[in-house]
Amino acid sequence: xxxxxxxxxASAVGAAASAxxxxxxIRFAGAAAAQPPPEVKWSKAPCRFCGTGCGVQVAVQxxxxxxxxxxxxxxxxxxxxxVKGYFLSKIMYGTDRLTTPLLRKxxxxxxxxxxxxxVSWDEAFDVMAAQFKRVLRTKGGAGIGMAGSGQWTVWEGxxxxxxxxxxxxxxxxxxxxxxxxxxxxxxxxxxxxxxxxMGCYDDFEAADAFVLWGSNMAEMHPILWTRxxxxxxxxxxxxxxxxxxxxxxxxxxxxxxxxxKPQTDLAILNYIANHIIQSGRVNEDFxxxxxxxxxxxDDIGYGLRPDHPLELAAAxxxxxxxxxxxxxxxxxxxxxxxxLEHVAALSGVEPGWLEHLAELYADPxxxxxxxxxxxxxxxxxxxxANNMVYNIHLLTGKIATPGxxxxxxxxxxxxCGTAREVGTFAHRLPADxxxxxxxxxxxxxxxxxxxxxxxxxxVGYHIVEQNRMLKDGQxxxxxxxxNNNMQAAANLGNEGYPGYRNPENxxxxxxxxxxxxxxxxxxxxxxxxxxxxxxxxxxAERRTQFWHQLVKAPGQxxxxxxxxxxxxxxxxxxxxxxxxxLDAHPEYRDKTLFDVLYRNGKVDRFAPDQVxxxxxxxxxxxxxxxxxxxxxxxxxEFGAATATTSRRSTPTMxxxxxxxxxxxxxxxxxxxxxxxxxx
Amino acid sequence: xxxxxxxxxxxVRHRPDAVASIDRLVAAMPGAEVATREAGRCIVLxxxxxxxxxxxxxxxxxxxxxxxxxxxxxxxxxxxxxxxDILQPAANEDDQR
Ligand code: SF4
Numbered sequence: 094x095x096x097x098x099x100x101x102x103a104s105a106v107g108a109a110a111s112a113x114x115x116x117x118x119i120r121f122a123g124a125a126a127a128q129p130p131p132e133v134k135w136s137k138a139p140c141r142f143c144g145t146g147c148g149v150q151v152a153v154q155x156x157x158x159x160x161x162x163x164x165x166x167x168x169x170x171x172x173x174x175x176v177k178g179y180f181l182s183k184i185m186y187g188t189d190r191l192t193t194p195l196l197r198k199x200x201x202x203x204x205x206x207x208x209x210x211x212v213s214w215d216e217a218f219d220v221m222a223a224q225f226k227r228v229l230r231t232k233g234g235a236g237i238g239m240a241g242s243g244q245w246t247v248w249e250g251x252x253x254x255x256x257x258x259x260x261x262x263x264x265x266x267x268x269x270x271x272x273x274x275x276x277x278x279x280x281x282x283x284x285x286x287x288x289x290x291m292g293c294y295d296d297f298e299a300a301d302a303f304v305l306w307g308s309n310m311a312e313m314h315p316i317l318w319t320r321x322x323x324x325x326x327x328x329x330x331x332x333x334x335x336x337x338x339x340x341x342x343x344x345x346x347x348x349x350x351x352x353x354k355p356q357t358d359l360a361i362l363n364y365i366a367n368h369i370i371q372s373g374r375v376n377e378d379f380x381x382x383x384x385x386x387x388x389x390x391d392d393i394g395y396g397l398r399p400d401h402p403l404e405l406a407a408a409x410x411x412x413x414x415x416x417x418x419x420x421x422x423x424x425x426x427x428x429x430x431x432x433l434e435h436v437a438a439l440s441g442v443e444p445g446w447l448e449h450l451a452e453l454y455a456d457p458x459x460x461x462x463x464x465x466x467x468x469x470x471x472x473x474x475x476x477x478a479n480n481m482v483y484n485i486h487l488l489t490g491k492i493a494t495p496g497x498x499x500x501x502x503x504x505x506x507x508x509c510g511t512a513r514e515v516g517t518f519a520h521r522l523p524a525d526x527x528x529x530x531x532x533x534x535x536x537x538x539x540x541x542x543x544x545x546x547x548x549x550x551x552v553g554y555h556i557v558e559q560n561r562m563l564k565d566g567q568x569x570x571x572x573x574x575x576n577n578n579m580q581a582a583a584n585l586g587n588e589g590y591p592g593y594r595n596p597e598n599x600x601x602x603x604x605x606x607x608x609x610x611x612x613x614x615x616x617x618x619x620x621x622x623x624x625x626x627x628x629x630x631x632x633a634e635r636r637t638q639f640w641h642q643l644v645k646a647p648g649q650x651x652x653x654x655x656x657x658x659x660x661x662x663x664x665x666x667x668x669x670x671x672x673x674x675l676d677a678h679p680e681y682r683d684k685t686l687f688d689v690l691y692r693n694g695k696v697d698r699f700a701p702d703q704v705x706x707x708x709x710x711x712x713x714x715x716x717x718x719x720x721x722x723x724x725x726x727x728x729x730e731f732g733a734a735t736a737t738t739s740r741r742s743t744p745t746m747x748x749x750x751x752x753x754x755x756x757x758x759x760x761x762x763x764x765x766x767x768x769x770x771x772x
Numbered sequence: 773x774x775x776x777x778x779x780x781x782x783x784v785r786h787r788p789d790a791v792a793s794i795d796r797l798v799a800a801m802p803g804a805e806v807a808t809r810e811a812g813r814c815i816v817l818x819x820x821x822x823x824x825x826x827x828x829x830x831x832x833x834x835x836x837x838x839x840x841x842x843x844x845x846x847x848x849x850x851x852x853x854x855x856x857d858i859l860q861p862a863a864n865e866d867d868q869r
Contacts, residue, residue: 094858095858095859096855096856096857096858096859097850097854097855097856097857097858097859098777098779098850098855098856099859100859101779101848101850101855102779102817102819104846104848105779105780105781105817105845105846105847105848106781106807106808106815106817108781108845108846109781109782109783109807109815109845109846110808110815112783112845113783113813113815115808115810115813115815116808117808118807118808121807127859128859130859152848159848159849159850160846160847160848160849161846161847162845162846162847163843163844163845163846172845173783173843173844173845174843174844174845174847175843175844176827176830176842176844178844178847179780179823179826179827179830179844179847180823181847182847182848182849183823183849311841315841315843316843318841319785319841319843322785322840322841323785326785326812326840345840346840
């Protein structure tokens with residue numbers, strides 16, 4: 094006899110055995126072969142908890158997720174999940190889940206100092222639209238801002254970007270990914286001219302050495318760490334170097350353990366470059382063909398307010414990414430003082446360990462993967478740290494070949510796929526285009542079927558600046574989605590909280606839970622999460638993964654996508670765009686933002702019956718077209734056409750055969766343009 | 773939370789000399805058992821009352837000397853009352869053997 098318990102236990106063991114390629118023990122084999130309970134339906138989804146992008150199988154029974162297991166067919170994780178993955182089946186069912194809009198009220202009306210009271214979506218959007226219009230009348234789009242996230246799905250970020258940059262004509266949209274990824278992005282842009290990695294996870298099985306620069310992969314990226322572990326334990330020649338300012342769990346596997354004094358990682362990187370040059374192991378063919386040398390500005394300040402004394406005293410505070418051309422000899426002379434003795438003294442690291450480390454890079458026979466997260470990206474000189482690790486890979490030509498891979502690991506599930514590739518930044522448009530380039534703006538306006546000259550040509554406020562501008566009363570209507578910035582951002586007491594509570598401002602926070610950010614808002618909108626909606630995320634190796642809606646969101650909770658699109662119906666083009674623009678293009682008159690942004694003949698061209706059979710899609714039902722597919726296909730045009738219109742040809746995406754189907758893509762960019770080495 | 777039972781499986785990778793300490797740990801943990809093992813790795817099956825039990829189990833394994841990684845593979849939460857439902861009578865099971 095097989096009970097449900099026997100079956101579940103056997104399934105658990107079976108899944109683990111298959112993930113580890115072990116035999117299923119006999120005592121579990123009988124129960125595992127039983128017919129599964131018919132009311133349970135299994136579907137695929139990517140995990141929502143980090144940028145690794147593990148594939149999971151999700152079991153739904155009666156509109157509830159009851160089980161998850163690592164998907165053995167997912168190339169990222171091959172059947173495993175980390176302990177955070179365990180929360181996948183719990184995250185939607187917290188007792189404090191928000192299920193209705195909440196508005197601060199006093200005496201039955203909205204009041205900045207009122208208490209939160211439940212309201213209908215209609216009342217919530219009425220008050221919110223009135224507040225946004227108040228700001229539009231006085232400041233135009235310049236007074237409206239949005240803080241987004243690497244946890245938006247691809248189309249949520251895309252729809253938000255359109256609503257802000259084209260609808261409200263405001264570039265003040267920026268994701269929390271700015272906090273964690275700014276250095277990684279700028280590092281990519283300065284070295285390669287494009288924001289895309291030149292390696293992928295398959296490098297784990299091809300590398301001879303792994304170097305962790307300020308990353309505790311064992312705890313933070315445990316599934317990728319399993320791949321490092323497997324490689325190290327099954328191949329005796331493989332070496333692992335771990336660099337950190339303190340000892341952590343990744344040191345358990347370290348052959349080369351290095352604890353250095355804070356900031357001296359920069360000196361260590363220059364020492365390695367010097368070691369490569371002095372020992373005659375520069376890959377001259379590669380360098381001659383692919384590399385040019387530049388000296389970057391130093392004394393660049395700290396990104397504080399421009400009138401801060403530290404910024405005023407910094408010579409290059411206004412041009413932190415500026416640089417001048419130099420040649421190899423000048424670079425050689427620059428790193429020459431970084432000798433073993435000097436850097437050992439600076440860093441406090443045993444010279445022997447430093448030499449072992451430098452040899453991993455210098456030895457042409459060793460394929461090396463450099464891995465980093467916040468140790469580099471939230472470094473005081475994070476962009477330099479990124480540039481400098483590329484320096485040592487470029488000097489040796491150890492880049493963009495299997496196993497040779499500098500690799501920036503990411504934290505959020507779609508910091509790459511949504512924030513970066515969709516370009517939900519104050520300076521960006523989709524596919525690495527920028528708002529400051531007239532050709533790029535024209536290209537976006539044409540794909541969006543919007544009048545030329547609509548997109549504003551100035552970079553908007555980035556997420557740190559947004560809090561400052563809220564405090565200063567420059568930004569007055571502000572929508573926060575899929576992030577907890579009151580918790581995450583620096584300077585809460587001086588900028589964040591005073592900004593949100595500034596009486597001139599109206600703050601909206603969309604979230605599934607009452608975070609501290611939500612509690613600092615004036616209006617809280619309850620949000621559907623993860624498999625309560627159809628979605629797509631792009632992970633750290635730029636694999637784009639799709640999932641179906643598997644359950645319904647609780648109560649009145651609605652997806653960010655529904656919120657953005659439904660809200661856009663309350664604005665006309667006359668209220669948002671200048672009269673001259675509408676005079677020149679009268680065909681856009683008497684239309685709502687919804688009409689021009691989402692009912693534009695492209696986004697609305699797929700019927701709801703194209704949603705895969707057997708799966709709900711609340712947005713398709715609400716709007717009468719397959720919203721996600723329409724948005725994705727329009728977005729895909731940026732990838733298809735960018736190469737001919739942009740200097741930085743970066744087709745960041747591949748067309749999906751069907752957005753309704755599970756689909757993955759990964760690219761490996763060759764080092765075909767000259768990449769600068771920077772001092 | 774409702775009255776639920778959580779069943780999970782965990783792959784443990786360890787240095788060869790960690791077998792005895794893992795066995796001791798699992799024996800002392802109610803609801804846990806080693807389902808199967810090979811050199812350098814084993815599968816731990818855990819049944820408990822909720823999140824806390826499960827996390828405690830994974831953390832204890834991870835903290836054991838010689839353990840390199842403990843990865844969750846499968847997790848199922850089920851109403852306690854439904855667990856003893858019979859999916860398949862004994863006869864069928866014999867047929868399949
Ligand atoms: S490693 Fe990241 S993506 Fe994978 S299961 Fe853990 S949290 Fe989820």
